[in-house]
Amino acid sequence: MSSPYRILVVEDDPALLRGISDNFRHHGFLVDVAEDGEVAIDRAIQGSPDLVVLDVMLPKVNGYEVCRYLRQEGFQAPILFLTAKAEEPDVLLGLGLGGDDYVVKPFRIRELIARIEAILRRSVSNESTSFENPAIGSFSFDRDARKLRREDGETVPLSPKEYDLLDFFLQNRGKALSREQIMREVWGLHSQVTFRSIDRFVTQLRKIIENSPGEHIETIREYGYRLRVGQK
Numbered sequence: 001m002s003s004p005y006r007i008l009v010v011e012d013d014p015a016l017l018r019g020i021s022d023n024f025r026h027h028g029f030l031v032d033v034a035e036d037g038e039v040a041i042d043r044a045i046q047g048s049p050d051l052v053v054l055d056v057m058l059p060k061v062n063g064y065e066v067c068r069y070l071r072q073e074g075f076q077a078p079i080l081f082l083t084a085k086a087e088e089p090d091v092l093l094g095l096g097l098g099g100d101d102y103v104v105k106p107f108r109i110r111e112l113i114a115r116i117e118a119i120l121r122r123s124v125s126n127e128s129t130s131f132e133n134p135a136i137g138s139f140s141f142d143r144d145a146r147k148l149r150r151e152d153g154e155t156v157p158l159s160p161k162e163y164d165l166l167d168f169f170l171q172n173r174g175k176a177l178s179r180e181q182i183m184r185e186v187w188g189l190h191s192q193v194t195f196r197s198i199d200r201f202v203t204q205l206r207k208i209i210e211n212s213p214g215e216h217i218e219t220i221r222e223y224g225y226r227l228r229v230g231q232k
Helices: 014-026 037-047 063-072 088-096 109-128 160-171 179-187 195-209
Strands: 006-010 030-034 051-054 079-083 101-104 139-142 147-149 217-220 224-227
Touching (some): 006 037, 014 109, 037 051, 037 063, 051 109, 063 079, 079 109, 088 101, 101 109, 139 160, 160 179
Parallel strands (some): 006 030, 079 101
Antiparallel strands (some): 139 147
């Protein structure tokens, strides 16, 4: 990466924490560390890292609760879960709480760094790309604030990945999008997310923005989805 991004690594295994941190520094990242959930929250809020690598099984406060708390407090930097919990419900829980990616232990350090660099590239691209703020149904999509708003201006709670998925649909309104496209552009091809997981995220979005199934997001059988044109 061309810029000295700061990464907060949260891991309670001292040997693994040291190994990850040393590799990150070797690749040009600035590194902060935390060995329990309480310290992780303090350092994330006070240190403003560009990305957090977060273990789940932590002393004092587990990684899921760390992620939940940070997102509730408005922390917007990407969070990548790094954990041995590999079942799909665990992945969906982490992503639903606001995680941007989910890497399962054991892992290859090169893959982890590649995933981090991909997340950071997407994050920078989202910040630097200017689009008008579109409307969908009775909602307005505020890209500057990364929020979905009702007609009365109230914010609709969205996880970061629900936001990214809706944004991707809005940028490609009217286009048929395959599940593979959605996975590649929203999560990255090496993510632990499955096509079934994508379907669940779409179902959750529909509950938020639609009065009836398919009102805005059309299912294309055995292919993917399309955000309908003219749905304002």
